Amino acid sequence: MQRQKGVALWRQISDRIRANILAGLYDKTGMVPAETALAEEFGVNRHTVRAALAALAQEGIVRAAQGRGTMITQRDKFDFPIGRRTRFSEGIGEQARDLKGILLSSAREIASADLAKRLKLNPGEEVLRLDGIRKADGRAVSRSTMWFPAERFAGIDTAFAETGSITRALTRCGVDDYVREVTEISAVHAEPDDVVHLELTPGAIVLVTRALNTDPAARPIQYAVTRFPADRVQFTIRN
Amino acid sequence: MQRQKGVALWRQISDRIRANILAGLYDKTGMVPAETALAEEFGVNRHTVRAALAALAQEGIVRAAQGRGTMITQRDKFDFPIGRRTRFSEGIGEQARDLKGILLSSAREIASADLAKRLKLNPGEEVLRLDGIRKADGRAVSRSTMWFPAERFAGIDTAFAETGSITRALTRCGVDDYVREVTEISAVHAEPDDVVHLELTPGAIVLVTRALNTDPAARPIQYAVTRFPADRVQFTIRN
DNA sequence: CAAGATTTGTTCGTATGTATT
DNA sequence: AAATACATACGAACAAATCTT
Numbered sequence: 001m002q003r004q005k006g007v008a009l010w011r012q013i014s015d016r017i018r019a020n021i022l023a024g025l026y027d028k029t030g031m032v033p034a035e036t037a038l039a040e041e042f043g044v045n046r047h048t049v050r051a052a053l054a055a056l057a058q059e060g061i062v063r064a065a066q067g068r069g070t071m072i073t074q075r076d077k078f079d080f081p082i083g084r085r086t087r088f089s090e091g092i093g094e095q096a097r098d099l100k101g102i103l104l105s106s107a108r109e110i111a112s113a114d115l116a117k118r119l120k121l122n123p124g125e126e127v128l129r130l131d132g133i134r135k136a137d138g139r140a141v142s143r144s145t146m147w148f149p150a151e152r153f154a155g156i157d158t159a160f161a162e163t164g165s166i167t168r169a170l171t172r173c174g175v176d177d178y179v180r181e182v183t184e185i186s187a188v189h190a191e192p193d194d195v196v197h198l199e200l201t202p203g204a205i206v207l208v209t210r211a212l213n214t215d216p217a218a219r220p221i222q223y224a225v226t227r228f229p230a231d232r233v234q235f236t237i238r239n
Numbered sequence: 240m241q242r243q244k245g246v247a248l249w250r251q252i253s254d255r256i257r258a259n260i261l262a263g264l265y266d267k268t269g270m271v272p273a274e275t276a277l278a279e280e281f282g283v284n285r286h287t288v289r290a291a292l293a294a295l296a297q298e299g300i301v302r303a304a305q306g307r308g309t310m311i312t313q314r315d316k317f318d319f320p321i322g323r324r325t326r327f328s329e330g331i332g333e334q335a336r337d338l339k340g341i342l343l344s345s346a347r348e349i350a351s352a353d354l355a356k357r358l359k360l361n362p363g364e365e366v367l368r369l370d371g372i373r374k375a376d377g378r379a380v381s382r383s384t385m386w387f388p389a390e391r392f393a394g395i396d397t398a399f400a401e402t403g404s405i406t407r408a409l410t411r412c413g414v415d416d417y418v419r420e421v422t423e424i425s426a427v428h429a430e431p432d433d434v435v436h437l438e439l440t441p442g443a444i445v446l447v448t449r450a451l452n453t454d455p456a457a458r459p460i461q462y463a464v465t466r467f468p469a470d471r472v473q474f475t476i477r478n
Numbered sequence: 479c480a481a482g483a484t485t486t487g488t489t490c491g492t493a494t495g496t497a498t499t
Numbered sequence: 500a501a502a503t504a505c506a507t508a509c510g511a512a513c514a515a516a517t518c519t520t
Contacts (some may be wrong), residue, residue, distance in 0.1 A: 008507060034485055045509045050486085058428055058442055066486045067516030077425070084478035179478065186316070186473035187426040187444045189298060203297055205426045205444050205469075230444075234425035237476050239323035239418065247488060273504060284490050289505085305505045306498030 010051035013042050017052060021061060021072055032062055032070040057201045060231035064201070078141055080228070081236045086180040086211075087167050088134060088142070096136035101164040104131045104197075106157035108150055115147055118212055119220045126150035130157055133197050140198045141232055146224040153221070170221070177216050184210040187230060198229045205230035249290035252281050256291060257300060260311055271301055271309040296440040299470035303440070312470075317380055319467070320475045325419040325450075327373060327381070328404050335375035340403040343370045343436075345396035347389055354386055357451055358459040365389035369396055372436050379437045380471055385463040392460070409460070416455050423449040426469060437468045444469035 017032065026032055035053065039046040053070055056062045064070040078095050080088075092099060111119065111127045119127065127147045134142045146166070148156055152173070159169035170178060190204040198206070206227045213222040256271065265271055274292065278285040292309055295301045303309045317334050319327075328338060350358065350366045358366065366386045373381045385405070387395055391412070398408035409417060429443040437445070445466045452461040 010507080036485080047510090048508060051507085053486095064486065065516080067484075067518075069485060069517090079423075082476055086478075181478060183476040183478075184318075184473055185424060185446075185476070187446050187469040189444065203442065205428065207424075207426050230426040234423055237321055237422040237424070239325075239420060239422075249488080275504080286491090287489065290488085303505065304498085305496065306503075308498095308504065 009044060010048050010055070013038075013044065013049060014052035014055045016042075018056060018059075018061060021056075021074070026072060030072050032072060034069060058203050060201070060204055062201075077231070078136060078233050079236055080233055081238065082180070082183050082209075083238060084179050086183070089165050089167060092136055092141065098138065099134070099136050101132055101134045101160065101166070103157065103161040104133060106130045111147070115223060118223050119147065119149055121149060128153055128157060130160060132160065139232065140229070142226050142228050143194065143197050144224050144226040146222055148222050149220075166222070175215055175221060178213045178221055179216070181212045181214050181218075181220075185235065190229075194227055194229075198227065200229055200231075207233060207235070209235075248283060249287050249294070252277075252283065252288060253291035253294045255281075257295060257298075260295075260300060265311060269311050271311060273308060293442075297442045299440065299443050299468075301440075302438075316470070317375060317472050318475055319472055320477065321419070321422050321448075322477055323418050325422070326406050328406060337377065338373070338375050340371055340373045340399065340405070342396065342400040343372060345369045350386070354462060357462050358386065358388055360388060367392055367396060369399060371399065378471065379468070381465050381467050382433065382436050383463050383465040385461055387461050388459075405461070414454055414460060417452045417460055418455070420451045420453050420457075420459075424474065429468075433466055433468075437466065439468055446472060446474070448474075 017038070020026065021032070032038070032053070033041070035046050035049050038049045042049065053062060053064060057064060061072065061074060062070050063073045078092055080092065088101075089099060107129050108126055109129055111121050111125055113123070115121075115127065116123055116125065121127070128150045130144075130146045130148070132144055132146070133140055134144070156169050156173050159172040160166060163169055163172075186208050188206055188208060190198070190200045190202060190206050192202075194200055194206050195202055195204070200206070207230045209224075209226045209228070211224050211226070212220060213224070214220050256277070259265065260271070271277070271292070272280070274285050274288050277288045281288065292301060292303060296303060299312065301309050302312045327340075346368050347365055348368055350360050350364055352362070354360075354366065355362055355364065360366070367389045369383075369385045369387070371383055371385070372379055373383070395408050395412050398411040399405060402408055402411075425447050427445055427447060429437070429439045429441060429445050431441075433439055433445050434441055434443070439445070446469045448463075448465045448467070450463050450465070451459060452463070454460050
């Protein structure tokens with residue numbers, strides 16, 4: 001490896017590996033060669049290769065797994081429209097063949113002060129909390145924690161588990177229509193749980209939405225915090 | 240430092256430094272002690288401390304500068320509303336005292352195929368490109384590249400430079416009103432230019448919006464790509 | 479299933495370069 | 500000019516997870 005002055009060695013190596021990936025050099029196995037092999041190839045220390053790979057992992061281009069190797073992870077982005085009629089299934093609908101929601105866990109709990117305010121509940125009232133993930137074509141595209149007023153939506157957990165769709169689960173609870181009142185969007189680094197459920201690398205980016213849905217009478221029916229892998233999802237707001 | 244089994248040393252140290260920062264231990268100087276000092280304090284190698292600090296820099300909690308030290312950077316988030324009437328100055332308005340837009344550079348160029356389509360221009364028509372940053376209370380909150388049809392908006396570069404506001408610059412060009420047609424939101428890691436202009440750490444998160452504004456007659460007047468530091472900004476969409 | 483080989487993850491040591499004070 | 504502090508790079512060793520034999 002030639003030492004260009006002013007550019008760190010690991011950066012140069014990172015650029016070359018990225019170029020190799022884009023050129024399809026490793027397409028057969030879908031993996032980057034072992035760190036020791038790359039170190040030898042570029043004539044540098046294994047640490048230097050690791051720094052280069054860490055940068056690529058940051059970009060979401062590769063994903064390292066202990067004992068297995070460093071896999072290449074390149075995929076297209078889903079576009080997720082956000083608006084008054086936002087519905088997950090319809091939004092992703094045409095972009096994926098296989099779409100499913102999976103209920104991870106559910107619980108009945110007392111609403112926190114903040115949550116009670118958002119859902120316009122009285123202090124002490126109970127809510128149903130549902131944790132779930134959504135997959136499109138086998139790839140995890142979101143991870144949600146949702147809260148519903150417990151009294152009105154008893155049984156929505158099983159309805160969601162069976163249908164895999166919030167819209168259909170709400171229909172079973174007598175809500176034929178609902179609208180998205182407000183959506184907040186922010187971005188953070190992936191937490192350990194994100195890494196597991198969304199199949200990300202530590203340090204990857206997660207887009208976070210906090211959304212309130214109401215029924216046609218403007219009564220809050222659901223508050224949801226959803227986390228999306230930023231390398232697989234973007235949002236579109238049409239006005 | 241006690242070796243908890245199963246948790247990497249640098250992670251434990253990272254957690255302790257973060258706790259120290261949140262506890263206000265370093266508030267006097269606003270800086271973390273030097274790496275060598277931390278290494279001695281925790282009884283580990285300086286590399287291990289560097290790994291811990293790198294993780295905190297990733298989270299946007301600290302920011303290292305060669306030769307100077309590692310500074311603590313914690314701040315509140317601005318909330319940026321997105322909707323049909325989206326205007327930067329009004330959106331941030333009440334959240335900051337001092338707000339200004341700074342023109343970095345401007346150029347007249349031929350619209351790319353993609354851009355011409357978005358602005359509904361004929362192939363070969365020219366556009367004005369403006370690059371600028373916006374600061375709120377002295378902190379950079381966004382970095383934009385904006386394109387305007389060159390013919391209709393001649394002189395908007397100087398108008399923006401003088402007023403520091405797109406809305407006011409457009410008024411000077413005879414556009415009294417405009418609406419946000421569509422906004423795309425995604426998130427990526429900071430590029431070198433982001434690090435410089437938005438005062439970020441490498442690896443920090445940047446929220447990217449791509450927006451199209453039109454005049455009341457639905458004619459496109461501006462296409463803008465804006466990059467926001469995710470640790471300082473979030474978006475809200477009200478429906 | 480067990481043992482060994484492979485591959486990434488962590489930690490220490492050491493040295494030198496470069497920017498800032 | 501000198502001291503300080505972060506940035507980069509190499510070497511060695513062992514741990515942990517995974518795969519192969």
